[in-house]
Amino acid sequence: MTTSSRRLSCLLSVLILTVAAAAELPPAHAVAPWIQSAVIYEINTRTFSPEGTFRGIEKRLDDLQHLGVTVLWLMPIHPDGQVNKKGTYGSAYAVRDYYAIDPAYGTKDDFRHLVAEAHRRGLKVIIDIVPNHTAWDSVMMKNPSWYHHDATGKIIPPNPDWTDVAWLDYSNPQLRSYMLDMLKYWLKDFDLDGFRCDVASGVPTDFWDATRPELEKVKSDIIMIAESNKPELLVKAFDLDYSWPFHSTLTNVAENGQPSEMIQLNWQTERDRYPKGALEMRFSDNHDEKRAIARFGELGALSASTLVFTMDGVPLLYNGMEVGDTTESGAPALFEKLNVFWPIAERRPQFLRFYTEMIALRKAHPALQQGETEWLKNSASDRIVTYLRKAPGEEFFVAINLSNRPVVGAVDLPAGNYEDVTPALDPAKRKPASAVLALDAWGFRIYRRQP
Numbered sequence: 001m002t003t004s005s006r007r008l009s010c011l012l013s014v015l016i017l018t019v020a021a022a023a024e025l026p027p028a029h030a031v032a033p034w035i036q037s038a039v040i041y042e043i044n045t046r047t048f049s050p051e052g053t054f055r056g057i058e059k060r061l062d063d064l065q066h067l068g069v070t071v072l073w074l075m076p077i078h079p080d081g082q083v084n085k086k087g088t089y090g091s092a093y094a095v096r097d098y099y100a101i102d103p104a105y106g107t108k109d110d111f112r113h114l115v116a117e118a119h120r121r122g123l124k125v126i127i128d129i130v131p132n133h134t135a136w137d138s139v140m141m142k143n144p145s146w147y148h149h150d151a152t153g154k155i156i157p158p159n160p161d162w163t164d165v166a167w168l169d170y171s172n173p174q175l176r177s178y179m180l181d182m183l184k185y186w187l188k189d190f191d192l193d194g195f196r197c198d199v200a201s202g203v204p205t206d207f208w209d210a211t212r213p214e215l216e217k218v219k220s221d222i223i224m225i226a227e228s229n230k231p232e233l234l235v236k237a238f239d240l241d242y243s244w245p246f247h248s249t250l251t252n253v254a255e256n257g258q259p260s261e262m263i264q265l266n267w268q269t270e271r272d273r274y275p276k277g278a279l280e281m282r283f284s285d286n287h288d289e290k291r292a293i294a295r296f297g298e299l300g301a302l303s304a305s306t307l308v309f310t311m312d313g314v315p316l317l318y319n320g321m322e323v324g325d326t327t328e329s330g331a332p333a334l335f336e337k338l339n340v341f342w343p344i345a346e347r348r349p350q351f352l353r354f355y356t357e358m359i360a361l362r363k364a365h366p367a368l369q370q371g372e373t374e375w376l377k378n379s380a381s382d383r384i385v386t387y388l389r390k391a392p393g394e395e396f397f398v399a400i401n402l403s404n405r406p407v408v409g410a411v412d413l414p415a416g417n418y419e420d421v422t423p424a425l426d427p428a429k430r431k432p433a434s435a436v437l438a439l440d441a442w443g444f445r446i447y448r449r450q451p
Contacts, residue, residue, distance in 0.1 A: 028234045028278040034070070034124075035223050035239050035314065036279065036370050039359050041069035042318045044287055045077060045105050046089070047339050054106040054114045065121045067322055067352075068359035071223065072118055073196050075287060076128045077101050077111065081135020084164045087335020092128075093198055094135040094164045098182045108190075115190055124193035126223060127186065131179055132202035133158050133165035141166070146175040158202060170204050180211055187218045194223035200238065201228035208237035225281060234278040240314055243280035245270055250284060253402050254296045254304055260402045261381040263307070267373070279370070282308045283316035287334055291326040298324060299442035302354055303400055306444040309358050310389060310398045312373055322355040324348030350424050357423035361446070367391035380409035384439060388414075395449040396421075401439040408438045418447035 041064060049056025057074075064072065079102045081094035101108055115125045134140055141147075147155045148167040158167040170176060186192050200208065208226075215222060226238040233241055249266040252258040270280070284304035285292040292301040301324070309315045319325075323345035345352050362368045371391035378386045383403040389396045397418050401407055418433035422445050433447040 025231055025275040026235050028275040029236055029239075031239045031277075031279055032221060032223075034221075037363060037366075038071050038124075038223075038314050039069045039363065040071045040073055040225075040281065040314060040316045041067075042073045042075065042286060042316060044075050044092075044319055046075075046092070046337055048319050050339060052104065052337065052339075054110040058114050058117055061117055061121055061123070065123065067317075067356055068363060069123070069317060070363075071124045071126060071193070073225070074125070074127050076130055076198075077105055079103075081137050081164060083136040085335075086164050089335055089337060091164055091335055093130050094133075095130050096135045096137055097139045098129070098179075099185065112190055115192065119191070124223065126192060126194040126196055126225070128198060129183065129186075129195045130198040131168070132199040133162065133167050135164070136166055138166070140168075140178075143174070145169075146172050146178075158199070168203075170207055176207055179207075180214055183211065183215055184218050187215060187222070191219075193219075193221075194225070196225040196227065197238075198227050200226035200233060200241070201230040205230075205232055205237070208233060209235075212237045231274045231278065235275055240279050240281045243270065243282050243313060246280070246282060246311075247284070250304055250307065250402075251295065254300055257403075259382040260385050260400075263385050263402070264375045264387075267311075267375075280313045281316050282311055282313040283318070284308050285318045285321055286316065287318065292321065293324060293326040297404070297442070298348065300402075300404070302351070303402060303442040303444050305355070305358070306398070306400050306446070307385070307402070309362050310368055310396070310446060312370055312389075315362070317355065322352050324351035354424035361421065361423060365391070365394055365396070365448075367394045367396055376412050378409050378411040378437065380407045380437075383407050384409065384437070386411045386413075386437070397433055397447040397449065398445070399433075399437055399439060400444040401442055404441045406438075406440050406443070408436070410435055411437045417450040419450050420445060421448045422446045 043057060045054065045057060046052045049059065076092040076095060078098060079096040079100050080090045080092050081096050082090060085091070085094065101111055118125045144155065146168060148169045150156050155166050157163060157165055168175060183195065212224060224238045226233045226241040228241050229244045230241065245266055249262050253260050253262055284301070292304055296304055320340035323342060325340050325344055367389045371389045374388040374390065376386040376388060378384055383405065384399060384401045384407055386399045389398065397413060399411065413433060413435050420430035420432065433445070439445070
């Protein structure tokens with residue numbers, strides 16, 4: 001297929017999705033200001049430190065505080081299943097006991113201490129809950145009626161590929177009661193600040209809608225994140241969900257060469273599909289994907305993060321991104337122990353500087369959080385995205401080259417004096433923005449409009 005044909009095909013696909021958008025929903029529920037301005041940091045306890053323990057995380061809390069993140073999300077901390085397990089270690093998402101902690105990570109007192117130390121530094125802590133399925137050797141298997149069965153009466157997985165887990169059946173009221181009590185337990189006994197809920201769309205929405213107010217009776221100021229792309233979940237139950245279509249579009253542009261204007265089209269499609277005021281978690285890297293560096297290269301990874309951190313929604317940083325960590329294959333550390341290689345920061349010092357300065361810039365300016373987004377036309381829309389972020393009293397202009405070729409083009413930039421505030425940029429390279437835009441391969445600039 002020619003480049004022009006591929007581009008037209010991509011545009012048509014997005015238009016079709018827009019036409020097929022879901023029926024209009026009520027507005028999203030109000031989200032606390034601290035969530036709107038949050039920066040979420042995902043931790044894989046097994047790989048975060050050489051020890052692979054809560055104490056190993058605790059040793060780096062000062063570093064995380066200095067980095068500027070505000071919410072620590074720990075991947076599942078429960079004992080994982082050993083029946084039909086995948087890889088050497090098995091998946092943390094095949095849970096044996098929701099009330100227990102994997103002894104490899106430490107004790108319940110160790111975890112309480114970690115939460116308390118994080119809170120002392122002003123950091124929120126949430127844990128991953130896997131409500132859609134359990135391990136085959138789960139303690140809940142003593143209640144077979146809590147699971148889905150096939151026509152022969154055999155318990156089944158959620159889909160044929162997920163051979164290491166068994167599918168929970170929320171038509172059973174006893175299961176619903178058990179799961180609600182379990183969530184309350186973690187809030188009460190460990191003073192957690194909320195949950196990231198795995199495959200949240202696989203659980204009936206009415207369970208979540210009924211659960212949120214019950215959890216708020218235990219702790220009123222919580223955050224709920226849905227691993228889903230299901231708009232109705234944000235009406236009552238969840239504060240954020242996953243911007244999976246945004247992530248897929250970013251990957252298709254940066255890795256597969258689709259035109260950069262697909263980013264804007266996807267943004268508009270999702271905006272039309274979601275309830276008014278809904279927020280999504282944006283990301284370029286997480287535990288399910290190959291590392292961004294492996295997919296986009298070093299400069300491409302920073303370019304992708306510039307997009308993530310200057311868009312609306314709430315950004316996610318996966319452990320190790322801030323130092324440019326990757327593995328030889330770039331594979332996600334889901335079934336193996338692939339430790340974050342922290343010393344790599346010495347070889348890629350621009351990463352820590354970039355993320356520290358980028359997070360500080362975003363946190364200091366409401367326009368870069370939930371301000372208005374205005375897309376600007378440019379003459380190289382196959383490679384670059386250009387947009388404004390606005391809030392009362394401030395305005396930013398962002399330009400990002402999502403390709404491995406340098407580009408020079410024109411942009412419809414409103415009149416004004418725009419100061420270059422790009423993180424981790426050599427001061428000698430800073431200059432005011434103009435209607436003529438020149439960006440290196442994977443180059444990016446952030447400008448702040450001066451009064």
